[in-house]
Amino acid sequence: MSPRARAGVVIVGGGIAGQAVVEAIRDRDREVPLTLVCGEPRLPYDRVRLSELLASGEDLDALILRPAEWFADHGVRVLTGRSVARLDLEHHAIELENGETLPFTRLALATGSRPLLPPIPGIDLDGVYAFRGPEDCDGIRAEAASADVRRAVVIGGGLLGLEAARGIVAQGCAVTVVHLMDRVMERQLDAGAAELLLPRLRELGVEVLLERQTVAIVGEQRACAVRFHGGEQVEADLVVVSIGIRPEDSLARAAGLRCDRGIVVDDHMRTSAAGVVAVGECAEHDHVVYGLVAPILEQAKVAAATLLDRPADPYRGSIPSAKLKVAGIDLVAIGAAEGDSEAISSDAATGVYRKLVVRDGLAAGAVLLGDVRGSEALLYEIAGAEPVPDPLGRLAAAAALGPEDLPDTAQICNCNGVCKAELVAAVTEGGCATPREVMASTRAGTGCGSCRTTVTAIVAAATGGLKDEPAYLCPCERQTREELAAAIREHSWRSVSEVTEACRTGRQCGTCKPALAYLVSELNANRHREERHARFINDRVHANIQRDGTFSVVPRIHGGVVTPDQLRRIADAAEKYEVPMVKVTGGQRIDLLGVRKQDLPGIWRDLGMTSGFAYSKAVRTVKTCVGTDFCRYGLEDSIGLGIEMEKAWEGLHTPHKVKSGVSGCPRNCAEATVKDIGVVAVEGGWQVRIGGAAGGNVREGDLLCTVKTRAEALRATTAFLQYYREHAEYKERTYDFVPRVGLDQVQAAVLDERSSAALVERLRIAKAATRDPWLERDGPYHPRQFRDLDDPVLPEDADEALEADEPTLVGPPEDGV
Amino acid sequence: MIRVCGVEDVPPGEGRAVVVEGRRVALFRAEDAWFALDAICPHRGGPLADGIVARRTVICPLHERRFDLATGRQCAGEYFVAAHRVEVRGSDVYLALAPGPAGVAPRPATAVP
Numbered sequence: 001m002s003p004r005a006r007a008g009v010v011i012v013g014g015g016i017a018g019q020a021v022v023e024a025i026r027d028r029d030r031e032v033p034l035t036l037v038c039g040e041p042r043l044p045y046d047r048v049r050l051s052e053l054l055a056s057g058e059d060l061d062a063l064i065l066r067p068a069e070w071f072a073d074h075g076v077r078v079l080t081g082r083s084v085a086r087l088d089l090e091h092h093a094i095e096l097e098n099g100e101t102l103p104f105t106r107l108a109l110a111t112g113s114r115p116l117l118p119p120i121p122g123i124d125l126d127g128v129y130a131f132r133g134p135e136d137c138d139g140i141r142a143e144a145a146s147a148d149v150r151r152a153v154v155i156g157g158g159l160l161g162l163e164a165a166r167g168i169v170a171q172g173c174a175v176t177v178v179h180l181m182d183r184v185m186e187r188q189l190d191a192g193a194a195e196l197l198l199p200r201l202r203e204l205g206v207e208v209l210l211e212r213q214t215v216a217i218v219g220e221q222r223a224c225a226v227r228f229h230g231g232e233q234v235e236a237d238l239v240v241v242s243i244g245i246r247p248e249d250s251l252a253r254a255a256g257l258r259c260d261r262g263i264v265v266d267d268h269m270r271t272s273a274a275g276v277v278a279v280g281e282c283a284e285h286d287h288v289v290y291g292l293v294a295p296i297l298e299q300a301k302v303a304a305a306t307l308l309d310r311p312a313d314p315y316r317g318s319i320p321s322a323k324l325k326v327a328g329i330d331l332v333a334i335g336a337a338e339g340d341s342e343a344i345s346s347d348a349a350t351g352v353y354r355k356l357v358v359r360d361g362l363a364a365g366a367v368l369l370g371d372v373r374g375s376e377a378l379l380y381e382i383a384g385a386e387p388v389p390d391p392l393g394r395l396a397a398a399a400a401l402g403p404e405d406l407p408d409t410a411q412i413c414n415c416n417g418v419c420k421a422e423l424v425a426a427v428t429e430g431g432c433a434t435p436r437e438v439m440a441s442t443r444a445g446t447g448c449g450s451c452r453t454t455v456t457a458i459v460a461a462a463t464g465g466l467k468d469e470p471a472y473l474c475p476c477e478r479q480t481r482e483e484l485a486a487a488i489r490e491h492s493w494r495s496v497s498e499v500t501e502a503c504r505t506g507r508q509c510g511t512c513k514p515a516l517a518y519l520v521s522e523l524n525a526n527r528h529r530e531e532r533h534a535r536f537i538n539d540r541v542h543a544n545i546q547r548d549g550t551f552s553v554v555p556r557i558h559g560g561v562v563t564p565d566q567l568r569r570i571a572d573a574a575e576k577y578e579v580p581m582v583k584v585t586g587g588q589r590i591d592l593l594g595v596r597k598q599d600l601p602g603i604w605r606d607l608g609m610t611s612g613f614a615y616s617k618a619v620r621t622v623k624t625c626v627g628t629d630f631c632r633y634g635l636e637d638s639i640g641l642g643i644e645m646e647k648a649w650e651g652l653h654t655p656h657k658v659k660s661g662v663s664g665c666p667r668n669c670a671e672a673t674v675k676d677i678g679v680v681a682v683e684g685g686w687q688v689r690i691g692g693a694a695g696g697n698v699r700e701g702d703l704l705c706t707v708k709t710r711a712e713a714l715r716a717t718t719a720f721l722q723y724y725r726e727h728a729e730y731k732e733r734t735y736d737f738v739p740r741v742g743l744d745q746v747q748a749a750v751l752d753e754r755s756s757a758a759l760v761e762r763l764r765i766a767k768a769a770t771r772d773p774w775l776e777r778d779g780p781y782h783p784r785q786f787r788d789l790d791d792p793v794l795p796e797d798a799d800e801a802l803e804a805d806e807p808t809l810v811g812p813p814e815d816g817v
Numbered sequence: 818m819i820r821v822c823g824v825e826d827v828p829p830g831e832g833r834a835v836v837v838e839g840r841r842v843a844l845f846r847a848e849d850a851w852f853a854l855d856a857i858c859p860h861r862g863g864p865l866a867d868g869i870v871a872r873r874t875v876i877c878p879l880h881e882r883r884f885d886l887a888t889g890r891q892c893a894g895e896y897f898v899a900a901h902r903v904e905v906r907g908s909d910v911y912l913a914l915a916p917g918p919a920g921v922a923p924r925p926a927t928a929v930p
Contacts, residue, residue: 057887147818170888173916506871510872511869514869532828532831533828533869533870547879549862549864782828788866789821789827789834
């Protein structure tokens with residue numbers, strides 16, 4: 001091998017195009033040496049999604065296309081933060097700004113573009129930004145979020161300009177888009193669609209001024225206004241310029257490559273210099289420079305074949321298609337916006353505009369605003385220039401087309417160039433079972449994300465309907481209860497944060513934090529380290545949050561039996577705290593509704609009763625009928641058993657709420673047959689039922705067993721309660737749990753003498769570690785457990801402020817103003 | 818910026834409400850940063866300060882609408898609340914209100930003749 005051959009392929013430019021060339025080469029050849037030279041000090045990232053970063057403030061890391069390990073694994077040498085000074089085509093080398101020289105056998109130019117900045121006065125002022133790189137993004141975001149910046153102006157009403165405006169609005173900063181033309185996005189939209197888009201933009205808080213030629217940015221040191229031709233001015237503390245891009249072809253020009261608008265390439269992406277190709281926004285193919293992802297990926301495949309001397313179909317240009325990613329506005333623009341024949345459906349009231357453009361009887365373009373159904377099918381037809389004899393009929397039919405009607409070759413993910421057949425193959429051959437797995441395997445949906453709904457629909461069809469994903473406790477991390485329980489046991493974790501730290505559970509969306517908190521407490525038999533941030537508000541303040549943000553208070557009344565003294569205290573407390581409503585509940589208790597959070601400790605103190613846990617996934621009430629003491633039909637002491645059960649279980653958390661009842665005869669006045677756990681006295685003993693429901697569904701409880709004595713009934717119900725505590729999914733009621741695992745299985749565990757004894761013992765151990773949470777009235781877990789920041793708190797609150805340091809923690813991000 | 822509380826006034830991983838210049842704001846002490854949003858959920862008026870806080874989001878306790886703590890935008894939804902700037906200096910927490918009225922999108926700029 002000659003030294004030149006060993007030099008391999010050098011790719012200049014670490015953007016989407018450069019990365020696409022690297023991947024396209026590695027798809028075809030795992031050996032050829034590859035060097036990727038990136039001008040920016042970071043690995044290639046998805047620039048298309050920068051506007052999302054502007055709105056959300058997410059880390060740039062989220063947009064990195066491939067991690068460093070990928071490059072190592074694939075034998076790709078990456079140089080970041082290296083600018084190229086010169087191409088030395090004669091010696092097959094490039095010279096870097098730092099003086100280094102890199103030899104190459106073949107060279108790919110993927111230098112992208114630079115933002116176009118108008119040569120107007122004031123363009124250099126502070127507060128004026130282009131919208132191109134992450135640094136611009138950070139700067140714009142920080143300024144827009146700053147209290148000193150009141151108004152922003154975006155110059156340029158193209159796709160990128162509108163996205164910049166939306167990102168600025170998201171920071172709470174007023175923004176005006178000024179545009180030279182008579183409609184926004186004139187390259188993608190016709191007048192009708194552009195007109196309908198305006199009110200939608202206004203709803204988002206984006207004002208648009210059309211037909212304004214910006215002639216100057218006004219200001220001393222910093223921008224304060226933008227001036228238009230004719231003298232009109234608009235205030236602006238922040239100016240973002242997004243009037244277009246220009247191919248970055250300066251290296252190529254200096255090296256004598258043929259350039260027109262960009263670096264001129266032929267159908268094999270070859271430039272005028274031997275062994276040198278150009279791809280992406282720096283390249284001009286057939287008089288067109290493409291700035292969208294899908295064409296760049298097509299070009300990269302052709303370029304890779306050329307660089308490797310492999311045969312390939314020539315590149316014949318692309319049909320541009322854009323999906324606008326501004327929140328709330330679905331917009332798809334494909335190909336030509338106007339033609340010799342057009343079918344339009346429009347509804348200004350709902351903001352829907354759909355148009356199919358036909359040229360010479362062939363599908364040539366489409367604009368879909370507000371309702372983008374059928375966009376994949378239309379894209380496929382437009383790309384294939386299919387004949388359209390009846391455009392209106394076609395447009396109507398497209399709206400009814402689901403993704404399953406698409407041909408196999410239809411491209412679904414334009415960012416990563418994934419077609420329908422590849423998605424289906426990931427299911428049928430690749431063994432993927434869920435949309436998430438298909439997306440991870442094919443990379444579809446991992447670019448701009450706009451195709452995810454379609455991907456999900458195709459996967460659902462391919463798997464024969466939505467296959468049951470396992471019940472994940474943490475769906476974000478795809479962790480089941482069993483997996484987490486095993487890990488918690490193995491490491492003897494005692495707190496939610498230990499699990500989160502090690503497994504990331506609950507970190508992303510937080511929804512599963514209460515489920516995790518329950519699991520940690522259950523596995524530790526309540527000897528866990530309690531962390532209230534993982535609990536729902538009800539379990540932080542031990543009361544039930546109401547629609548107006550106040551709380552309801554339900555004291556424990558065992559078996560529904562109450563004393564006059566307790567009633568008196570309830571009445572006094574209700575008056576003292578001006579409780580708006582006192583109501584008798586269905587569970588034979590008394591509910592004080594409309595209590596303010598800060599009054600909770602006081603009202604508990606006055607009541608002098610324990611918590612009824614009416615706010616929690618826990619043991620609720622045991623409803624009883626009058627039983628043998630007074631009722632003339634009563635067969636057994638239902639009140640006695642009910643109170644005994646409630647006292648044995650009170651204070652225990654459960655996967656979902658557990659409502660119980662005990663009836664003293666088959667007349668069943670305590671409605672025990674529709675309770676999670678119900679006991680009914682019959683001649684000669686007790687029937688124990690589990691899994692009953694009388695809510696959204698009504699379900700008669702399954703007969704667990706019939707026993708002779710009250711002690712046996714208590715033991716069977718207690719064993720079942722513990723079995724449910726240990727085995728149910730969080731938020732799974734007994735009436736779902738019992739049918740899921742099967743009554744036989746439950747009976748085997750609960751009725752077997754040994755396992756029943758063990759279950760009862762484990763429940764007692766867990767119960768021994770509980771404590772009435774209302775005692776936190778005198779020992780809160782935090783001085784502000786029940787108080788907002790305006791509410792006065794105990795004396796030690798008067799901590800004098802320490803001397804102000806430099807900011808240590810900042811969010812939302814904002815740098816020195 | 819206005820001092821709103823001390824670092825220890827908000828329990829780790831929770832939120833608390835405070836009125837700043839007449840505007841009710843929910844302050845959040847997330848895993849590795851502080852955030853502030855308008856305190857009232859635009860859906861049905863739920864108290865966001867009482868929500869479950871993840872690394873970058875909060876879930877309204879009433880109907881589980883989830884919001885991005887940094888931007889105030891609803892995750893997978895249309896609602897949004899204003900996000901305010903928070904800085905921790907030493908043991909004090911400072912806040913700067915976002916411009917514009919509470920609860921609605923900022924007013925557009927008007928042309929100056």
